[in-house]
């Protein structure tokens with residue numbers, strides 16, 4: 001499919017810009033598996049520092065970060081606590097069942113976030129017939145929760161609950177930096193509430209490939225064989241790591257623009273009869289749009305938008321998701337809202 005003029009399907013659709021490509025071409029490279037790629041090492045140190053962790057590891061994708069973390073932290077049959085909308089449950093092709101061979105207990109949270117009470121109630125009693133509760137998993141921001149930001153105080157309480165119950169805490173930080181820019185809370189403060197955390201380079205940061213997972217030195221030492229086993233070890237990966245370094249240096253602060261565009265889109269869409277979205281709930285760059293009361297279904301609206309050069313994904317018959325990013329500007333979101341209104345009128 002050719003690219004629509006206004007691409008709101010996902011922030012993964014971004015393409016590397018000229019400056020990023022130049023940084024990639026200039027990268028010093030070596031054999032990554034032998035830990036001889038200087039640019040990859042520099043990226044790992046930069047992310048470890050950003051997140052306040054002892055060490056970090058560059059891997060091809062965020063999905064692999066989650067899979068590695070679950071595999072390192074869990075024994076087969078252990079249980080992971082996550083919100084029902086979590087990426088590890090819905091979008092990783094059943095990976096936890098195949099790789100860590102862990103179970104996941106989905107909690108019925110609000111906007112992608114479970115409460116401390118829900119987590120506590122979900123803990124197993126240490127009874128022979130039950131799986132062992134092993135890990136609390138959170139997504140910052142909560143993707144299918146409309147990019148909602150887990151408040152620092154809640155994460156801190158979950159940390160305490162985890163410590164009291166001997167649980168590991170893991171943060172899927174695919175969009176952690178969106179939360180950082182929107183809330184003003186530092187990445188290391190959020191990261192201090194969890195044992196392991198990763199950031200995606202290929203979402204709002206605009207890189208073509210890559211994610212970086214961080215934790216203790218011991219965790220990273222255990223992550224390496226999993227990365228190797230899953231085929232995630234690379235060679236001259238400095239070309240990719242250079243894009244990540246470029247993005248962390250130049251493209252983080254501008255996420256605020258994406259958030260402003262998302263809020264503007266929500267404000268415009270909220271005026272369309274049959275469309276429900278509260279602009280005040282749009283904290284970062286993702287909109288989950290409720291169209292239960294519209295005449296058309298999610299897939300119908302999505303198809304009609306695409307014919308008019310605007311792409312949004314349907315989340316089901318009653319919903320659409322729109323995501324802003326560095327390849328969509330204010331005029332683009334205004335056009336998207338106008339097109340949406342035309343289709344619904």
Ligand SMILES: *Cc1c(COP(=O)(O)O)cnc(C)c1O
Nearest residue numbers: 061062063087139143172174200
């Ligand atoms: C995109 C995403 C992932 C997976 O990252 P990839 O780099 O696409 O594998 C995991 N979790 C969340 C919340 C995501 O949005």
